């Protein structure tokens with residue numbers, strides 16, 4: 486009689502345990518986890534040139550960046566930033582392919598513009614591939630990767646409030662609240678080696694990185710941050726508006742309205 490090897494026993498066990506559909510789902514889950522494991526935001530990467538800040542167009546008050554769209558306040562003593570969004574449904578951009586993943590992220594944060602050493606941030610990624618859409622809520626202390634929150638399931642149309650609070654330049658919290666239920670998920674950071682400056686407060690739609698390069702940018706529709714405030718008081722007045730420009734094309738249109746609202750629309 487042939488003695489089965491451990492490998493063949495494991496193989497059989499796997500075959501018994503997993504129907505082909507399950508195996509495929511499992512494989513996709515593994516691939517997705519690997520992709521998420523290297524998901525990271527970046528500091529603001531300015532685009533200079535004809536359309537950008539080097540043209541000195543002070544009328545428009547718009548700066549261009551390859552990865553950030555939204556509003557940034559530049560000042561000092563920024564210890565807490567908050568904003569509420571309704572989660573959008575991302576779409577494949579026109580001319581896009583149904584076999585490519587497209588993503589965008591909406592988040593609030595401290596630093597990452599004039600302060601490039603660290604970012605304390607939290608937000609939600611939206612991803613679309615063909616007809617399938619997925620969402621991930623995460624927290625990040627840049628330059629470390631982002632980590633997914635567990636215990637919160639995001640879907641289009643959900644209203645969520647995102648808040649980051651720096652308790653010192655190397656510690657703080659990231660909180661996402663389900664506004665409907667009041668339920669929150671929280672992550673506490675402590676003794677981070679990359680220090681905040683507490684000089685930038687921002688509400689951003691980002692083309693983030695996965696595996697070291699920018700993900701294909703999704704048509705995110707419109708994201709509006711309401712209740713945008715800093716240190717529980719100061720609003721967005723005086724913020725610099727940033728739009729994403731890639732390959733000489735402006736892909737977003739952002740603006741502020743009143744003292745506590747920032748809206749970005751995809752225009753690519």
Ligand SMILES: *[C@@H]1O[C@H](CO)[C@@H](O)[C@H](O)[C@H]1NC(C)=O
Nearest residue numbers: 540541542543544545546547
């Ligand atoms: C500055 O930007 C505004 C708004 O986009 C535009 O109308 C204007 O022509 C620009 N001016 C220059 C000198 O580029």
Ligand SMILES: *[C@@H]1O[C@H](CO)[C@@H](O)[C@H](O)[C@H]1NC(C)=O
Nearest residue numbers: 637638639640643663665666
């Ligand atoms: C918030 O709670 C509502 C009601 O239970 C639920 O439908 C929604 O999916 C939740 N959203 C998030 C982001 O937790």
